[in-house]
Amino acid sequence: MPESANILNISRYTERTQALGPFTRSALWVWGCSRSCDGCIYRLDRTPESRAFDIEELADIFCAISDAEGITISGGEPFEQASAAAAMLRAIRSRRDYGAIIYSGFTHEELKGEAKADAGVRALLEETDILIDGPYIAALDDGITPYRGSSNQRVIQCSSRYDGIIERYYNVTGRKAEIKISGRRAELNGVPSKAAIDAWQSLIEKYAARGEGKTAGRCPTPRKGGSAPLDPV
Numbered sequence: 001m002p003e004s005a006n007i008l009n010i011s012r013y014t015e016r017t018q019a020l021g022p023f024t025r026s027a028l029w030v031w032g033c034s035r036s037c038d039g040c041i042y043r044l045d046r047t048p049e050s051r052a053f054d055i056e057e058l059a060d061i062f063c064a065i066s067d068a069e070g071i072t073i074s075g076g077e078p079f080e081q082a083s084a085a086a087a088m089l090r091a092i093r094s095r096r097d098y099g100a101i102i103y104s105g106f107t108h109e110e111l112k113g114e115a116k117a118d119a120g121v122r123a124l125l126e127e128t129d130i131l132i133d134g135p136y137i138a139a140l141d142d143g144i145t146p147y148r149g150s151s152n153q154r155v156i157q158c159s160s161r162y163d164g165i166i167e168r169y170y171n172v173t174g175r176k177a178e179i180k181i182s183g184r185r186a187e188l189n190g191v192p193s194k195a196a197i198d199a200w201q202s203l204i205e206k207y208a209a210r211g212e213g214k215t216a217g218r219c220p221t222p223r224k225g226g227s228a229p230l231d232p233v
């Protein structure tokens with residue numbers, strides 16, 4: 001879809017998660033990715049239609065989450081909506097301090113190459129504190145690499161913001177995921193292990209079987225969470 005600098009097409013967002021990087025973070029899943037890597041569970045979490053948000057509206061939402069240290073942006077592919085994602089981060093940061101962790105299916109080298117000709121990609125790289133790069137590769141999914149779906153994905157510090165804490169969060173063993181249920185809505189956040197994915201799918205199948213609501217889902221770049229609206233959204 002054509003990119004607008006002021007509109008971000010998303011699948012969903014969550015105000016708080018502790019499963020997508022250091023500290024308590026907000027998280028945003030952009031809608032869409034032009035690639036179709038084998039085994040990527042983006043499709044489990046993708047809402048059928050994108051939801052278009054003005055970047056100022058998103059900035060209002062995230063600025064109001066006072067206990068979040070920053071945001072993790074995943075997808076889908078954030079760099080396919082790079083101008084709008086960068087503009088949203090600039091809008092947030094014009095009002096408050098906010099860290100930015102971005103997942104991309106492109107490698108850092110690919111993005112730096114793109115940035116030479118694409119101002120949006122350049123702008124989003126400039127707003128990135130940590131880039132987790134590379135596509136999900138099923139054969140490299142060891143089930144234990146934290147915050148990543150497969151071991152090819154690298155944690156690249158693009159700023160000094162998270163100096164001193166990378167080891168504690170990213171150089172350990174074990175996946176982190178959370179299932180949050182609020183009223184009739186459930187969401188899976190994080191980069192889940194197979195056991196967590198199975199638990200999630202059992203949950204939404206149980207509700208679907210009861211006819212208690214529609215289910216939807218998808219996961220992102222490195223298999224990152226999903227949402228199951230037990231009520232239609």
Ligand code: SF4
Pocket residue numbers: 033034035036037040041042075076077104105106134135136220221222
């Ligand atoms: S792994 Fe990343 S690049 Fe590949 S299809 Fe999934 S979201 Fe797109």
